[in-house]
Amino acid sequence: MNSHSDVVRTLSASIGPGEPLHRYSDYLKRRFGGKTYRVSVDAGFTCPVRETGRPCTYCDVRGSRAPYLGSANSLHEQIKGGMSFLQKRYRAEKFLLYFQAFSNTHSSVPTLRRIYDTGLSCSQFVGLIVATRPDCLDEPRAALLAEYRSRGLDVWVELGLQSANDATLRRIRRGHSVAEFGRATRLLQGFNILTAAHVILGLPGEGAREVIQTARYLSELGVNGVKFHNLIITQGTELYREYRAGRVSPPTTAEHRELLISSLENLSPEAVVMRLTCDPPRDIQFVPEEQPDKAAFYRDLIDEMNRRNTWQGRSLDNSRRHAVP
Numbered sequence: 649m650n651s652h653s654d655v656v657r658t659l660s661a662s663i664g665p666g667e668p669l670h671r672y673s674d675y676l677k678r679r680f681g682g683k684t685y686r687v688s689v690d691a692g693f694t695c696p697v698r699e700t701g702r703p704c705t706y707c708d709v710r711g712s713r714a715p716y717l718g719s720a721n722s723l724h725e726q727i728k729g730g731m732s733f734l735q736k737r738y739r740a741e742k743f744l745l746y747f748q749a750f751s752n753t754h755s756s757v758p759t760l761r762r763i764y765d766t767g768l769s770c771s772q773f774v775g776l777i778v779a780t781r782p783d784c785l786d787e788p789r790a791a792l793l794a795e796y797r798s799r800g801l802d803v804w805v806e807l808g809l810q811s812a813n814d815a816t817l818r819r820i821r822r823g824h825s826v827a828e829f830g831r832a833t834r835l836l837q838g839f840n841i842l843t844a845a846h847v848i849l850g851l852p853g854e855g856a857r858e859v860i861q862t863a864r865y866l867s868e869l870g871v872n873g874v875k876f877h878n879l880i881i882t883q884g885t886e887l888y889r890e891y892r893a894g895r896v897s898p899p900t901t902a903e904h905r906e907l908l909i910s911s912l913e914n915l916s917p918e919a920v921v922m923r924l925t926c927d928p929p930r931d932i933q934f935v936p937e938e939q940p941d942k943a944a945f946y947r948d949l950i951d952e953m954n955r956r957n958t959w960q961g962r963s964l965d966n967s968r969r970h971a972v973p
């Protein structure tokens with residue numbers, strides 16, 4: 649097992665012609681030395697913006713969970729089922745526990761501690777990953793998360809940003825600003841917690857200029873990872889109404905690839921690229937109907953970046969890169 653910093657230094661140094669991406673799978677392999685996967689759980693958290701009744705315009709409000717999901721028993725079952733699936737399908741050997749659904753710091757510190765402890769007690773995990781919103785993090789919550797580092801776990805917090813453009817955040821009703829995202833990221837960095845940002849490419853009013861701005865902002869801030877999502881407009885959302893009124897249209901797969909390349913060229917090679925597309929909903933209508941096959945999209949992206957002789961961070965001035973600690 650190599651340290652996080654050593655792995656990032658080695659992998660980022662290899663980015664260049666023919667090796668255009670700092671891939672999450674390579675990072676995990678070097679970091680933990682075995683087939684390492686994330687076990688996703690829904691611990692029954694909610695989201696403060698959904699609670700207002702005016703969720704983000706792209707949020708599918710029918711995605712609420714059954715009430716039983718908050719129980720310890722449910723967590724145990726989810727973890728057992730998730731690990732068994734990953735072992736059978738990918739021969740997974742090591743696991744990170746991933747609190748994925750909604751805002752996983754949106755509760756009191758004692759409740760959070762109980763839920764994280766319950767999940768972690770279900771197996772021998774190598775890491776804890778918590779997804780949340782920037783406005784659901786303060787010092788006591790960051791301090792709680794940092795405690796798990798002293799238990800030998802890697803601790804990551806995934807923060808939703810979507811865009812580093814305040815006008816876009818207002819338009820999609822995110823309910824937080826770019827500055828709040830920066831504050832939460834720096835708070836976590838102060839506790840030596842690894843950070844990842846969620847970004848959506850192709851948001852209303854955004855093109856190459858805005859996604860480049862977002863990638864540069866994240867590079868300067870020194871986030872450790874980025875998850876890219878293509879914009880999917882789901883029936884029932886405010887954005888779907890805008891789509892039906894002809895005011896917005898989601899990017900095609902080819903347009904998403906273009907935005908992604910622009911973004912990657914302006915993203916620090918030290919940042920791990922954790923995903924390139926999102927998983928479309930299974931039981932709700934959405935646009936665009938044609939969704940990229942993940943593996944084919946990945947191959948196509950790599951081929952295109954190699955054909956253009958470009959790579960992650962190629963357009964980034966060194967002064968915009970946050971040094972690996």
Ligand code: SF4
Pocket residue numbers: 695696697698703704706707708750781808822
């Ligand atoms: S933060 Fe996430 S869950 Fe909350 S309203 Fe926005 S998209 Fe929905």
